[in-house]
Amino acid sequence: MTDATKWANAEDGSFKRQVSSFRDTISPSHSVFKPAKGRYWLYVSLACPWAHRTLITRALKGLTSVIGVSIVHWHMDTKGWRFLPYDESTKGEYKSPYSYSGVPSKAQSNATGGIANDSARPGVDGTIDHNYHYKRISELYYKADPEYSARFTVPVLWDLETQTIVNNESSEIIRILNSGVFDEFADPNVEPVDLVPSELESQIDEINGWVYDNVNNGVYKSGFAESQQTYEKEVTSVFQHLQKLEDILKVNYESAVRKYGEKDAVSKLFLLKEQLTEADVRLYPTIVRFDPVYVQHFKCNLSTVRTGFKHLDLWLRNLYWNFDAFQQTTNFDHIKLHYTRSHPRINPLGITPLGPDPVILPL
Numbered sequence: 001m002t003d004a005t006k007w008a009n010a011e012d013g014s015f016k017r018q019v020s021s022f023r024d025t026i027s028p029s030h031s032v033f034k035p036a037k038g039r040y041w042l043y044v045s046l047a048c049p050w051a052h053r054t055l056i057t058r059a060l061k062g063l064t065s066v067i068g069v070s071i072v073h074w075h076m077d078t079k080g081w082r083f084l085p086y087d088e089s090t091k092g093e094y095k096s097p098y099s100y101s102g103v104p105s106k107a108q109s110n111a112t113g114g115i116a117n118d119s120a121r122p123g124v125d126g127t128i129d130h131n132y133h134y135k136r137i138s139e140l141y142y143k144a145d146p147e148y149s150a151r152f153t154v155p156v157l158w159d160l161e162t163q164t165i166v167n168n169e170s171s172e173i174i175r176i177l178n179s180g181v182f183d184e185f186a187d188p189n190v191e192p193v194d195l196v197p198s199e200l201e202s203q204i205d206e207i208n209g210w211v212y213d214n215v216n217n218g219v220y221k222s223g224f225a226e227s228q229q230t231y232e233k234e235v236t237s238v239f240q241h242l243q244k245l246e247d248i249l250k251v252n253y254e255s256a257v258r259k260y261g262e263k264d265a266v267s268k269l270f271l272l273k274e275q276l277t278e279a280d281v282r283l284y285p286t287i288v289r290f291d292p293v294y295v296q297h298f299k300c301n302l303s304t305v306r307t308g309f310k311h312l313d314l315w316l317r318n319l320y321w322n323f324d325a326f327q328q329t330t331n332f333d334h335i336k337l338h339y340t341r342s343h344p345r346i347n348p349l350g351i352t353p354l355g356p357d358p359v360i361l362p363l
Contacts, residue, residue, distance in 0.1 A: 014221065014230050018151050022144070022165040026176050033159060033166050035181040040166065042069045042173075043129075043137060043156040045081060046101060046331040047338030049216065049285035050170040051155040056281050057174040059100050059325035062190030066182050068097035072137060072154060073126040074334040075117045076342040079136060080152040084126050086133040093122035100328035102127050112333070112352045117341055131160060140165070171208075174278065195278040203272055207279045214241040216286050223298025223346060231299065239302050242309055245271075245283070249311035266363065267322055269315050280319065287316050288330055291356050293339045297346060306361055313361065321363045332359045 026033045026040070042058065044051035058067055072081035095102055103123055119125050134140060138152040144165040157166045157173050167173050178195045186192075196204055218238040225231035248271060256265035256274065268274040271283065286294075287305060294300045306313045319326045340352040 014225060014227075014234075018153065021148070021150055022156075022168045023172060024166050025172070026166060026181055027179075028181065032162060035185075036161075037066045037182075037185040038068070039159060039161050040067050041097075041131060041158040041160055042067055043072070043140065043154055043158060044069060045072045045074070045076075045154045045338070046103065046126075046329070046334035047074050048154050049289060050153075052285035052329060053170055053281050054155045054157075054173045054177070055101055055329040056284065056325050057177045057195065057278075059329060060190075060193055060195065060276075060281070060323075061177055061182065062187035062192075063177060063182055063185070064100060065098045065187055066185045067177075068130065069099075069102050070097060070130050071102045071127045073120075074338040074341075076338065077117075079138065081137040081154060082135055083129045083137075084120050084122060085135065086128045087122075090122045091128065094127050095123055097127070097130050100324070101331065103331065103334075112337055115337065117350070131158075171212075171282070174281065178278065193276065195276070195281060197275075197277070200272055200275070200277060204277050204279045207271060208282055210241065211245075211279070211283055214238060215245070216282065219286060219290070219294045219298050219300055222300055223294070223343075235300055235302065238300055242305070242312065246309040246312045249315050253311050253314065266314055266318050269311070269318050271315075276323075280315075284316070284319055284326060287312065288320065288326075288360070289335055289339075292332060292336055292359050296353055297339045297343070304356070306356075317361060317363050320360055 024030075024033060026035055028034055042051075042054055044055055046052070046055075055069070058064060058069070070083065072083055075082075103126065129135075129140075132139070132143075136152070137154060137156065140156060140158065141148045141152050143163060153168055155170055155173055156168050157176070158164070159166050167176065175196070183192075214237050218234060218241065221234040222231060222238055225234055249269060252271070252273070253265055253269050256268040259265075260268060270276050271279045290300065291304045291306055295304055303309070305316065320330065321327065336352055340347050341350045344350070
């Protein structure tokens with residue numbers, strides 16, 4: 001079995017991300033995977049930025065009552081992600097799998113010293129596997145493909161009817177959720193939003209491309225670098241592209257100030273025009289983790305977002321404080337505990353830094 005804690009796998013000490021294996025879609029015209037309420041399920045980690053984007057999209061599209069969710073434990077050991085153990089006596093302590101995230105979103109405490117890696121607080125450290133009571137994500141992969149031999153990653157978009165994985169590539173899952181195939185089942189109280197409008201699609205794809213390689217994945221390439229030369233190259237690229245984002249958002253903010261005044265400008269601050277798009281959804285999970293984790297854990301310490309990138313920080317705070325879909329799917333306990341306890345090569349003693357305080361600044 002692959003050691004899930006090993007990330008750097010190239011001779012030059014650079015980080016190489018695994019290519020996802022399940023790449024199907026959901027459509028009325030698909031021979032197997034057709035849209036239906038309650039048929040599909042998301043398996044995610046609240047710590048994982050790639051899984052986070054699927055939870056945000058699910059919430060923004062009003063699909064929390066359409067697609068259920070199970071949350072793995074924040075600690076990942078050499079066997080990969082695990083669920084909390086199923087126990088008939090504690091099953092009532094879990095939130096509904098048809099909520100924003102299945103567990104409370106707010107950090108319990110800045111102090112994590114009393115929380116062990118094998119902690120199993122129902123509805124806090126994660127959830128059970130609601131469908132099969134499996135112990136690990138790996139069991140889902142083997143159910144879908146008994147010969148599967150790669151890493152057991154999240155997110156997983158699962159089909160309860162055929163009992164297999166539809167897709168485990170986050171960028172494709174969020175496109176499926178946004179595509180409109182579930183709109184007839186969506187919560188009517190959630191304002192409709194198209195995260196990839198046709199007139200902006202090429203711009204969204206262009207931003208997504210360089211943000212993925214240099215920011216989303218860039219922090220990992222910095223953190224898991226196994227040579228000084230590789231690290232310096234990658235961390236420099238991260239900050240060059242954070243500055244590029246800062247420059248874009250500065251222009252957008254100044255435009256919004258001229259149109260709406262300083263008081264209302266922040267609420268109009270997005271990467272493209274004055275509209276929330278998939279580009280914002282894909283960037284947010286990285287930026288919300290940056291100051292709490294990536295600065296120290298991945299050695300991205302040339303600056304924090306809050307002190308070095310004023311408009312990027314305003315953008316982050318706008319999304320967190322003004323949109324439930326972002327705030328209610330952000331769990332800083334899972335984020336901080338996962339990274340600091342699950343990467344022994346980077347942090348062998350598993351010590352979790354207390355800061356920053358506050359973990360995100362108010363508006």
